[in-house]
Amino acid sequence: MKPEDTKIQSLGPAKIQNPIITRQGDSPGFRHFIDNNEFVRVNPFVMDTADSCEPREVTFELAGPRSKIYFDPTKLKAAIVTCGGMCPGINSLVRSIVLQLHHIYGVTNVVGIKFGLQGFIPKFGHDIVELTPTLVEGIHGRGGSYLGMSRGSQSMEEIVDSLERLNLGLLFMIGGDGTLRASRAIVEEITKRGLKTGVVSIPKTIDNDICFVSKTFGFQTAVEEAAQAILGAHNEATGAPNGVGLVKLMGRMSGFVAAHATLALTEVNFCLIPEVEFDLEGERGLLKHLEDRIRDRGHAVVVVAEGAGQNIFTEEDLGRDASGNLRLGDIGTYLKKRINQHFEGKNIELNLKYIDPSYLIRSVPCNSNDRIYTGFLGHAAVHAALTGKTGMMVSQWDNHFVHVPVELAIKNRKKVDPEGSLWRSVREATGQPHMVNE
Numbered sequence: 430m431k432p433e434d435t436k437i438q439s440l441g442p443a444k445i446q447n448p449i450i451t452r453q454g455d456s457p458g459f460r461h462f463i464d465n466n467e468f469v470r471v472n473p474f475v476m477d478t479a480d481s482c483e484p485r486e487v488t489f490e491l492a493g494p495r496s497k498i499y500f501d502p503t504k505l506k507a508a509i510v511t512c513g514g515m516c517p518g519i520n521s522l523v524r525s526i527v528l529q530l531h532h533i534y535g536v537t538n539v540v541g542i543k544f545g546l547q548g549f550i551p552k553f554g555h556d557i558v559e560l561t562p563t564l565v566e567g568i569h570g571r572g573g574s575y576l577g578m579s580r581g582s583q584s585m586e587e588i589v590d591s592l593e594r595l596n597l598g599l600l601f602m603i604g605g606d607g608t609l610r611a612s613r614a615i616v617e618e619i620t621k622r623g624l625k626t627g628v629v630s631i632p633k634t635i636d637n638d639i640c641f642v643s644k645t646f647g648f649q650t651a652v653e654e655a656a657q658a659i660l661g662a663h664n665e666a667t668g669a670p671n672g673v674g675l676v677k678l679m680g681r682m683s684g685f686v687a688a689h690a691t692l693a694l695t696e697v698n699f700c701l702i703p704e705v706e707f708d709l710e711g712e713r714g715l716l717k718h719l720e721d722r723i724r725d726r727g728h729a730v731v732v733v734a735e736g737a738g739q740n741i742f743t744e745e746d747l748g749r750d751a752s753g754n755l756r757l758g759d760i761g762t763y764l765k766k767r768i769n770q771h772f773e774g775k776n777i778e779l780n781l782k783y784i785d786p787s788y789l790i791r792s793v794p795c796n797s798n799d800r801i802y803t804g805f806l807g808h809a810a811v812h813a814a815l816t817g818k819t820g821m822m823v824s825q826w827d828n829h830f831v832h833v834p835v836e837l838a839i840k841n842r843k844k845v846d847p848e849g850s851l852w853r854s855v856r857e858a859t860g861q862p863h864m865v866n867e
């Protein structure tokens with residue numbers, strides 16, 4: 430990676446005095462602003478094993494208020510849109526953005542776009558909601574998404590027509606990898622038209638699969654919920670002869686939820702994730718290991734991420750969802766069937782209980798930690814946006830809030846490294862072996 434890869438786009442020079450001091454009053458000794466030359470190292474390691482010759486001087490801009498801003502807050506209109514699948518903490522983040530705009534910068538004209546990108550397209554007929562501090566007052570305590578979300582591609586021209594029609598100077602996009610791609614396309618169309626509308630994104634997904642984000646908001650809450658399902662599975666497994674608790678968790682291409690939930694409640698004996706191949710049959714296959722475990726201990730817990738073992742379904746063309754995401758084969762029910770068949774074939778009694786907490790883990794209200802986190806993200810997003818920064822997302826990286834170009838964030842998908850410390854911990858906590866026959 431080169432230093433220029435982390436450079437943030439700007440709408441133009443920031444010349445207006447930031448109103449924070451006028452609004453809040455000067456506090457001697459308190460550092461009101463971040464200098465434009467404050468950066469955070471992208472890679473804390475001295476050597477990057479992928480490219481050990483390159484000096485590790487690549488940095489992200491440190492997030493926070495700047496002394497000069499680009500927009501005149503009294504004339505600015507901003508919008509917030511939430512796209513893709515749900516995640517705990519979305520409402521808390523929306524509230525944080527609205528309150529920060531309102532109370533810290535004096536931007537009182539803030540609207541909410543309903544049901545993701547659909548909300549920009551007139552034919553869907555969704556209302557535009559005026560987001561006032563009174564309206565968002567209590568939304569952080571509820572789960573789900575107050576504004577609503579959607580999948581499915583929409584015309585970028587129509588979206589930007591809508592930005593123009595609504596006279597928007599700023600758009601905050603809350604969403605995952607798909608939303609970040611959409612935000613890039615929107616910025617391209619804005620630039621083509623020579624408009625001065627800023628687009629700042631805040632990464633959202635319980636899959637935690639976005640690069641250059643240490644951990645997405647809501648992820649921890651989702652893991653907490655997933656751990657409850659594992660507790661249930663363990664209780665069921667130990668409460669019957671030869672009990673097996675099988676839990677399927679979300680995680681399309683990245684197994685972070687499954688891996689973390691496994692570590693959160695170390696009752697799991699086998700954790701299966703998309704990044705790590707496994708065989709079902711054979712001496713080293715899952716079924717043989719599960720059989721050994723049942724003979725030995727009389728109970729077992731298996732956790733499977735929805736994207737694990739997809740090589741099993743290569744015959745089936747399952748198509749894509751409205752946003753273009755691959756539809757997955759149902760590994761949970763498939764494993765349930767195959768495990769039951771295996772034990773039946775061996776004439777061994779088995780009591781398998783299958784738990785799929787599914788949407789429950791992502792639609793719940795977020796915990797305090799995620800609420801605090803969304804507060805920081807909302808503040809950082811507003812500071813960056815008011816300064817005229819665009820085509821970027823705010824992120825927590827190595828314990829600092831930073832600005833990351835969207836272009837860089839969507840280059841790759843973040844995955845569990847099968848050779849990294851997270852997966853090593855999972856292997857150590859479960860005791861599971863390498864489950865591939867040579």
Ligand SMILES: Nc1ncnc2c1ncn2[C@@H]1O[C@H](COP(=O)(O)OP(=O)(O)O)[C@@H](O)[C@H]1O
Nearest residue numbers: 513514580581582604605606607608610611752
């Ligand atoms: N390459 C792209 N260009 C434009 N819009 C996209 C692109 N990829 C996804 N989108 C749109 O972004 C929105 C969110 O994407 P989706 O994959 O559903 O969720 P997420 O952002 O959570 O990953 C959808 O409306 C989708 O159509």
Ligand SMILES: O=P(O)(O)OC[C@H]1O[C@](O)(COP(=O)(O)O)[C@@H](O)[C@@H]1O
Nearest residue numbers: 513514605633634635636679680681
């Ligand atoms: O049924 P939906 O809404 O398409 O969502 C299912 C998918 O959404 C996810 O929660 C991830 O969605 P996002 O990429 O939108 O965050 C996956 O784990 C899951 O496969």
Ligand SMILES: [Mg+2]
Nearest residue numbers: 605606607634
């Ligand atoms: Mg996604």
